[in-house]
Amino acid sequence: MTAIIDPLDADAGLLREPAIAPPADETGSMTRRSMLHHVGVGAATVIVAGIGAGSYRVFDNGVLDAGHGSAYDPWTNWRNDPTSLGTVAAAILAANPHNTQPWIFHVTADTVDLFSDPSRRAGTLDALEREHHIGLGCALENLVLAALARGFQPDVILLPDVTDPTHVATVRLTAGNKVPSSLYDAIGDRHSNRGPYTATTVPADVLSTLGSVTAGLDGVDIRWFTTPADRAALGALVIDATQAIVDDVEQSNDSYTWLRMARDDIDTHRDGLTLDTQGLSPVILALAKILPATSRTAGDSFWLNQTRTVHTATAAAYGVITVADPADPTLRLVGGRLLQRIHLAATVAGLGLQHMNQITERVDRDTQLGQPSTFGPKMEALVAQPGRHALSTFRIGHPVRAGRLSPRRPVSQVTR
Ligand SMILES: Cc1cc2nc3c(=O)[nH]c(=O)nc-3n(C[C@H](O)[C@H](O)[C@H](O)COP(=O)(O)O)c2cc1C
Known part of the structure; x- marks a missing residue:
């Protein structure tokens, strides 16, 4: 069984000049991370599978059947x-x-x-x-x-x-x-879209329509970041917060716990973050699945790099849900309802959306550790709405490629 993947696909070149460090794997073997670094440099066509261990991993990690199988069934039978x-x-x-x-x-x-x-x-x-x-x-x-x-x-x-x-x-x-x-x-x-977005702006009236879906949801508001200066400032803070998470071994470990790299893990757990949902081009995605699983630190580097070169670099706008008190459980629930509505409305409008909560994850981490907040005052200065605080952040834009399905546990497993 052979699948031929053409890296000259519209945006496979996105990772042709990645900022990730070259392979530093102690064993010297090729990892997903190092392949992501090298891929695209010389190859015109990459032939995936065919013989030996390669074909095993093609099947093992769902290279050819992404988004299919029982872990994804909930996406097809939800109306029945x-x-x-x-x-x-x-x-x-x-x-x-x-x-x-x-x-x-x-x-x-x-x-x-x-x-x-x-x-x-x-x-x-x-x-x-x-x-x-x-x-x-x-x-x-x-x-x-x-x-x-x-x-x-x-x-x-x-x-x-x-x-x-x-x-x-x-x-x-x-x-x-x-x-x-x-x-x-x-x-x-509706799917989270972590891939690149095009340079096309999202018109103000479209954003205002998205933000107007607040009927019945009291106490929550949305602040849009659309100007280049606003976006650059928020994007820079997101990158700094990502670095802080990566540098915090406990946070990094707790994130890594939810990564599902192998198809077996996806089928067993039906939860967590998968390679399919990282917004990669088809060729990079196929290679990432075939190569040995990445380590926690390599995954962190990849995430930091994607945050810098894709997520913040291509955000057409950011939305920040604001509330009077982010610790209030009622406002969190109502804010979640608004976020979901906006994400669905964005889907209807053909827009991509990715939640990006690194800043508030660091705000809460500092509170937990009883240390001065590094990111709280900076975020409040950006939001600039007296008496209101960021609850949750996302980016939005016209996606280069469609978002992919993430696994779900079935109804039978979550009802008592
Ligand atoms: C409260 C909340 C916080 C989230 N934070 C992030 C985030 O910081 N970065 C990210 O890429 N996705 C984030 N997500 C998106 C989830 O990872 C995503 O919804 C989940 O993996 C399921 O995938 P789906 O949205 O495609 O169904 C967040 C979602 C929610 C509701």
Whole structure:
């Protein structure tokens, strides 16, 4: 079995002059990182597989069947079930931090209760569980849209049990009219897009339409960063925060825990961050899968480099969700609902979106360690909205290539 991949593909050249350091692998063997460095320099055509160990890794790591298999089935069957359980099938497709899928659902014919799963926290990377709660808010938004589309009138009660902080929401479902929506229809097409975006700007009226989806969501707002100076300043702070995370061994370790490099790991866990979702060109992606798995530090270098040369370099605009108090669990949940809405609206508009929370991850880490905040005051100066603080950050733009599916645990595994 042979697959021929042409690196002259439109943007394979993106990594032709990477800033990553040359191979420093102690064994001297070629790693994914070093291949990413060297690839494209001379080759006109790369032939993947064919014989020997290469073909084993092609199959082992899903080079030829990315986005297929049971770990990806939830993306195809989420509309099928018209009952209350069907709302969960839509909820689990939401954006969520590090694809930890931090949720548990209790479902009856006329209620869905959403719980946090504490075993799915991201440790020091999400030191104050901010993103954990935002991700639950994202799932709640999909659930509400799915309830409306199925003819339920959803009544959302946030944090209904003061004695149980893991009980995030109760959604009561009463009979109503079916309310389909373009946002609902976009649930299965929304993916994080970590690839390059084109130089085309996103017009102000498009951003303002995206930011206007706040109906019923109190206490959350959005601040757009669109001018070159604004974008450069925020991008530089994101890069500095990425470096700080990479330099913090505990944060780096807690991030690495959620990387799923091998297809077996994806099929077993059905969660975490995969190579498919890193926004790489087809040829780089295929090579990255075939070569031996990268180490934590090499992965960090790759991430830092992508942040510098792709994510911040090609961001057409940034959005920052702001709130009065980022520690308030209600505002985190409502902010998550807004983020998910914006991401769905961006999908409808054909825009790519990538969450980029390195700055607030460092803000919370400093708080956890009881040390002066390096990034908090700088971020507040950029947001420049008295009394408001950054809850969550993302970049947006016209993507060069489509985002790819990330794995999901099935409904049966997250319902009790
Ligand atoms: C609160 C929150 C924080 C996130 N932070 C980041 C981030 O800093 N960088 C990033 O690339 N993706 C981030 N993501 C995106 C998730 O990694 C992504 O949603 C998850 O892997 C599932 O993939 P999908 O969005 O394609 O379905 C974040 C998502 C959420 C909801």
